[in-house]
Amino acid sequence: MQLKKITAIELIGFIQHELLLDKDEEMYLDATTDLVNAGIIDSLTLIQLVTHIESVAGIKIDDDEVNPDNFKDIASIVAFIDTKITKKMCENAI
Amino acid sequence: MIKSKQNFETALKNVTEIAENICKRFASECDANHRFPCEALDAIKEKNLHALFIPQRFGGWGFNFYEYQRCLTILAQACSSTAAAFNMHNMVVGSIGNYELERIAAPKRAAFESKLKHIFDLIIVGKKIFAAATTEPGVGARFTQIKTNFEKTKDGFCLNGRKSFVTMASYADYYLVLANKKNIETTSHHWLTYFLVPRQSTGVNIVEDWDVLGMRGTASYLVEFHNVKLNSDALFMGQQGFALTKVMQQPHWVTGGYLGVYLGIMEAVFDFTCEYIRQRTNYDEQTGLGYKPLIQARIGEMFGLLNNARLSVFESATKVSNNPDTLDSHQSIYAAKYYLGETMPQLATLALRTCGGAAISRKFDLERLLRDSMCGGLMPAVSDMCQVFLGKTLLKIPELDIW
Numbered sequence: 430m431q432l433k434k435i436t437a438i439e440l441i442g443f444i445q446h447e448l449l450l451d452k453d454e455e456m457y458l459d460a461t462t463d464l465v466n467a468g469i470i471d472s473l474t475l476i477q478l479v480t481h482i483e484s485v486a487g488i489k490i491d492d493d494e495v496n497p498d499n500f501k502d503i504a505s506i507v508a509f510i511d512t513k514i515t516k517k518m519c520e521n522a523i
Numbered sequence: 524m525i526k527s528k529q530n531f532e533t534a535l536k537n538v539t540e541i542a543e544n545i546c547k548r549f550a551s552e553c554d555a556n557h558r559f560p561c562e563a564l565d566a567i568k569e570k571n572l573h574a575l576f577i578p579q580r581f582g583g584w585g586f587n588f589y590e591y592q593r594c595l596t597i598l599a600q601a602c603s604s605t606a607a608a609f610n611m612h613n614m615v616v617g618s619i620g621n622y623e624l625e626r627i628a629a630p631k632r633a634a635f636e637s638k639l640k641h642i643f644d645l646i647i648v649g650k651k652i653f654a655a656a657t658t659e660p661g662v663g664a665r666f667t668q669i670k671t672n673f674e675k676t677k678d679g680f681c682l683n684g685r686k687s688f689v690t691m692a693s694y695a696d697y698y699l700v701l702a703n704k705k706n707i708e709t710t711s712h713h714w715l716t717y718f719l720v721p722r723q724s725t726g727v728n729i730v731e732d733w734d735v736l737g738m739r740g741t742a743s744y745l746v747e748f749h750n751v752k753l754n755s756d757a758l759f760m761g762q763q764g765f766a767l768t769k770v771m772q773q774p775h776w777v778t779g780g781y782l783g784v785y786l787g788i789m790e791a792v793f794d795f796t797c798e799y800i801r802q803r804t805n806y807d808e809q810t811g812l813g814y815k816p817l818i819q820a821r822i823g824e825m826f827g828l829l830n831n832a833r834l835s836v837f838e839s840a841t842k843v844s845n846n847p848d849t850l851d852s853h854q855s856i857y858a859a860k861y862y863l864g865e866t867m868p869q870l871a872t873l874a875l876r877t878c879g880g881a882a883i884s885r886k887f888d889l890e891r892l893l894r895d896s897m898c899g900g901l902m903p904a905v906s907d908m909c910q911v912f913l914g915k916t917l918l919k920i921p922e923l924d925i926w
Contacts, residue, residue, distance in 0.1 A: 465713050468772040470765045473622055476635055480628045497713035497764035 430487035432514050437503045443481055444503075448474045460504040470500060482506070488513045530579075531590055537570045538594045546601035553604055553740030554891045557733055559694050560740050563598075563605040568650050574643075576613055576620035581643040583620070587844035588775060591617070592783040592836055599787020600794070603895045604740030606784045611690040615653040615699045616646060618769060618776040619760060621847070638761050642719075645697070653719075654695035656686035656746055657777075657903075664777075664903030666701060666767055667712040671748065674705040679754040682718060682726075685747050692729050692744035697721055699759060700748065701766060715766040717759035726751035737894035774912075775843045778904045779856040782836045785863040785899045789870050792892050793829050796874040797822065799882060799889070821877040828870045835859040854916055861909035864900035871896040 437460040448469060449456055456467065464470045470478075478500070479490050488510065499509040545563045553560045567573050575591055577583020586594075591613060599606030619639060627635055645651045662668045671684025682702060689698060697719050704714035720727065730745040770777050800822065803812040812818055839855035846852060871893040875882060882889050900906040914920075 465765060465768050466771075468768055471769050471772055472619070472635075472760045472762050472765075473626060475762065475765065476627050476631050480631050484628075492761060493763075495763070500765075501713050 432487045432517055433485060434514055435482065435486050435507065435510050437507050439485075440503050440506060444469060444478070447481070448477060458503070460507070461502050464500065464502055465497070475500065478506075482510060486510050486514060488517060530584060531586075531593075534572065534575065534584055534586070534590075534594055535597065537572060538597050541566045541570070541572075542597050542601035546598060546605050550602035550604070550740075551888070551891060553602070555739075557735075557739040557742075559608070559691060559742035560602055560605045561694055563602060564608060564652065564691070564694060567609060568652070571647065573609075573612055573650075573652060574616075574647050576617035577643045577646065578620060581640060582647045583643065587621070588617070588779070588847075589837065589840040589844045592786075592840040595780075595783025596787040596790065596836075599784045600791045601787075602740070603784060603788050603791075603892075604738055606787055607738055607741050607781070608691040608694070610780045610784055611655050612653050612695070614776050614780040615655055616642075617780075618773065635760075641756075642760075649696075651696040652691065652694065653697045653699055654689055654691050656689045656692075656698040656720075657701045658686065658688050660685055660687045660745065664905065664908075666715060666770060669701055669703050669715065671700065671702040672705040672707075673702045673716065673718065673753075676752070679752065680718065680757060682720065682748045682751040682753060685745060687745050688743045689746045690741045690743045692722075692746050693731065693742050695722060698727075698746065704764075712767050714764045716763055717766050718753060718757045719759050720748070720751060720753060720757060724751050724753070737891075737896070737898045739894075773843075773847045774853050774904070775839075775847060775856045778860045778909070779839065779843065781899065781902055782840070782856075782859055782863060785867050785896075786832055786836045788892055788896055788899075789829050789832050789863070789867055792867075792871050792874045792889065792896065793825055795887070795889050795892065796825060796877055799878050799887070803878075818877060821873065825870055825873050825877065828866050828873075832863055832866055832870075835862050850916060854913060857904065857909040857912045860904060861900075861906050861913070864902070864906045864909070867896040867899045868893075 441458045444458060475495060479495055483490055498505070500506055541563060545566050546560065549560050549562055552558065574583035575586040575594065579585035595606055595610060598609060619642065622639070624632055624636060657666065658664045659669055659671060662670065671686060673680045673682050682700065684702060686700065700718045700720050702716055702718060707714050726749040728747040728749065730747065732745055733743050800813045800818060801811065804810065805812055805815060836859055839859040842852040842855045874889060875893060878889065884890065904912065
């Protein structure tokens, strides 16, 4: 599968349109919005988010990597994806 | 709203039978001896009622929050300790019982479903009971300040800490323990994680210290965890961190569960008062006490409080059943918790004044109900926290965390 970086704006769009469907008010999100404090991340939404990232970015995310260090805000997620993609590209190049 | 009327009526009938035939028999004795009402919980398991929140396709009843509150109220009316204990189990199960699995794409859905099935099988096939172990000595229900910690080991995790008010600590088969990652700064709550810990694990120590004012039968002991070794399966739903989000996003699992318990106590107080007054005569011994306008007014006042409590509980439960994720649902749950926590002792005090001095005797249920009613506002979210949540959201203060 082709590797593709995901931008913060793309992720914000996904969260707003797919994960926050049941919210009765539009939620303002930016790259540093704390996803825990904003009440966005739970078991279900986390899986939805991981599934989306895997299918768009073309990477496999291990269960152990789905943790607050990598998923606490959009900026962390983007950095995590970038690192995974770079690592994968290096492996492919060898 | 009720998915299967017959299913619901069967559960109500079973719960009523347990309440009438078992809970009422043991309520006073359990209170007097601060003994856990294991007979009632055994009967609940026997009738599979500990699976109310498990979806029907997994072998449970598939109840929503409203249906659950109806059952809980009946139990609490007979024995508040039984209902409080039953509620703890259901708050754990319910928090994972209502996932909309269709929202997960197929590749991940099967794995998620198998984690759910593992837990549901423990309950239905293994007849296991779960207890929530969240609050801590000196911390209370301020989840962001929790000191119980875990660290990763080669084979899984190691858990250390102390949990207070662990309802049915000596009866439950598993504790759902909330812990933070070791060496993380105390203000960081992102790593708060739930672990399913078998009661029999090496390093688990129960301190049987529950001799309190009310809810004396709940066996809400202190539980200590000393280097408890857990395998990877103990990670609840396989999720590291983010536990606080669930509390914030669906507060009814922590805060709203108690509502049926408190409403049941209020129903029992009101029933007792009416029955007591009907049997008493006025000092002239010519007429019943109920013929006095003052008494009639008191009963009317009490009914007003009770009726508002019913409306508050069932309206918030209905909102949560229809859509648990909206601010309106959250506000409704916090408002109901606040209202019942504060109104329940008010109603019990009014009952005492209405019935008069003789009713203070321990031979009457009112004395126990009065003590049980005093504790509602102290359970999480405590009344002050409920008020703060409501104030913050109504003033549109963006930081919603009250925990």
